[in-house]
Structure formats: C-alpha cells, structure tokens
Amino acid sequence: MTAARRAVVFAVGLSAGLLVLAALGGGLGLGSQARGVLAGMGGGGLLVGLLLWFTPGDCRDSAPPALSRRYYREFGAPMAGYFAVAFGWHRLLDMVQSTWLRAAVALLPALLVGLVVRAIARYVRDSDEMQRRIELESIGIAAGLTATAFMAGGFLQSAHLIAVPGNVAMLWVFPSLCLCYGVAKLLIARRYV
Amino acid sequence: MNNRLRELREGRGWSQGELAERLEVSRQTVNALETGRYDPSLPLAFRIARLFRLRIEDVFFPDGP
Numbered sequence: 001m002t003a004a005r006r007a008v009v010f011a012v013g014l015s016a017g018l019l020v021l022a023a024l025g026g027g028l029g030l031g032s033q034a035r036g037v038l039a040g041m042g043g044g045g046l047l048v049g050l051l052l053w054f055t056p057g058d059c060r061d062s063a064p065p066a067l068s069r070r071y072y073r074e075f076g077a078p079m080a081g082y083f084a085v086a087f088g089w090h091r092l093l094d095m096v097q098s099t100w101l102r103a104a105v106a107l108l109p110a111l112l113v114g115l116v117v118r119a120i121a122r123y124v125r126d127s128d129e130m131q132r133r134i135e136l137e138s139i140g141i142a143a144g145l146t147a148t149a150f151m152a153g154g155f156l157q158s159a160h161l162i163a164v165p166g167n168v169a170m171l172w173v174f175p176s177l178c179l180c181y182g183v184a185k186l187l188i189a190r191r192y193v
Numbered sequence: 194m195n196n197r198l199r200e201l202r203e204g205r206g207w208s209q210g211e212l213a214e215r216l217e218v219s220r221q222t223v224n225a226l227e228t229g230r231y232d233p234s235l236p237l238a239f240r241i242a243r244l245f246r247l248r249i250e251d252v253f254f255p256d257g258p
Contacts, residue, residue, distance in 0.1 A: 061220035064213065128218035130231050192225040 008052045015045030037086045044175070051182045056193045062131050067123065074119035082112040113174060130192065137188050142180035149176065196253045199227040201245050215244055 019042035021028075025035040063071065085108050093105050124135045150173065156162045202212050202223075209227070213220045216237070225231035226241075233241065233253075242249045 061210075061213075063219050064217065128222050129234050129237060130222040130225060131219055189221075192221065192230045 012049035018042030071123040078115035138185035141184040
C-alpha cells in the first residue's frame with residue numbers, strides 16, 4: 001500500500017472514530033452542538049477520504065511542493081480555528097447580551113470560512129494554467145449544481161413538500177459547494193491523466 | 194497537437210518532477226503535456242522551447258498531415 005493510500009485509510013479511520021464519538025457522545029456528556037460538530041467533521045472526513053481514494057495518483061501531484069505547503073498552511077489554520085470555534089460557539093453566544101457583540105460572535109465562524117476561501121483563491125491564482133483550468137471548471141460546475149439544488153429545495157419548500165429551517169439551509173450552502181467541487185474536480189482531473 | 198516533450202526530457206535525463214520544477218508547473222501538468230492530453234498556452238510553449246533551446250515548431254507539431 002502506498003503512503004498516500006495509508007494516509008487515506010488513517011483519515012477514514014479517524015473520521016469513523018469521530019462519527020462513533022458523535023453517536024455515543026450523549027452518554028459521555030457531550031451537548032447536541034458538540035455532537036453535531038463531531039458528526040460534521042467525521043462525515044466530511046469520510047467524504048474527503050473517499051474522494052482521495054478514487055483520485056488517480058497523478059492528480060495528487062497537482063501543485064508544486066512549495067505551493068502545496070503554503071495552501072495547507074493557509075487552509076489548515078483557519079479550518080482548525082473554525083472547528084474549535086464551532087465547539088464553543090453557542091456557549092459564547094449565550095454569554096454576551098449586546099447586539100453588536102452577539103453579531104460579532106455569530107459572524108466569527110464565517111470570518112474563518114472567509115480565510116479558507118482566501119486560501120483557496122490564492123491557491124487557484126498561483127496554480128499553473130492547466131490546474132487553474134481544472135479548478136475553475138470544477139468550481140463553476142459546483143456553483144451551478146449547488147445553486148440548482150438549493151433552488152429546487154426552495155421550490156419544494158414553497159410547495160410544502162419539505163420543511164427545512166432557513167438557518168439550516170443557509171449553513172449547508174458552503175459544505176454542499178465543497179462536496180460538489182470535490183466530485184467535479186475528481187471527474188474533470190481524470191480527463192488529463 | 195503532438196510534441197516531443199518526453200523524448201527531449203528523457204534525453205536530458207530529467208524526471209517529470211524535475212522538468213515540472215524547471216517550468217514552474219505541476220508534475221501532473223507535465224504528464225498531461227507529454228501524453229498530449231493538454232495543449233499548452235503560447236507563453237508556456239515558448240517557455241518549454243526556450244528551456245530546450247529549440248524553436249516551438251521543433252517541440253510541438255500539429256496532428257495529421
């Protein structure tokens with residue numbers, strides 16, 4: 001088994017562990033918010049692991065090492081911060097009363113996601129021309145699919161066939177976009193292998 | 194479009210990774226160029242030709258007659 005495959009197996013194992021922790025968290029005294037975050041991390045990790053497992057070996061060398069290192073550094077720090085904030089976000093929100101402070105705390109995760117988007121934008125900008133083509137095509141397709149899916153959801157909700165709370169629907173836009181992007185990139189990158 | 198990239202690279206004894214580093218592109222891009230799955234832009238084609246001290250038409254040539 002190659003090092004890349006071993007890393008994927010490790011990531012899948014870790015993600016499965018987080019999902020188990022989320023499922024058993026009630027008995028361990030974890031709140032619903034913390035269990036939700038653990039389930040999100042576990043589910044996301046499993047999906048990323050699956051995408052990487054089916055990615056051809058050549059596609060993993062899609063950036064010069066220096067660019068990859070910078071990307072992982074700029075992406076990893078705010079993402080770790082996002083998960084840390086997500087754990088204590090509700091508790092922090094309950095501690096403040098002022099509207100402005102509540103707004104600042106409420107927007108903290110979005111600020112961290114903004115830094116993640118910045119890392120992605122810098123990665124795409126500094127990639128070579130073929131990689132930029134793959135990235136932009138993947139992002140374009142992902143944006144179209146996500147917009148279509150959420151619009152379809154809106155019509156279904158208007159027809160009273162589904163009932164998804166507005167805050168939940170809005171929170172799922174970015175993860176859905178990331179998922180569609182991952183699948184689209186996997187398929188598009190195969191064209192050049 | 195066809196090209197002699199693999200032949201030229203192997204002639205210099207470079208790996209795909211080394212060529213990628215010299216061209217400041219990814220190894221996946223070098224592989225796609227060599228297998229003809231990706232046609233480079235004019236600036237990249239010039240960079241490749243300059244690296245091998247050749248003219249563009251000595252590295253890249255059109256499909257068919």
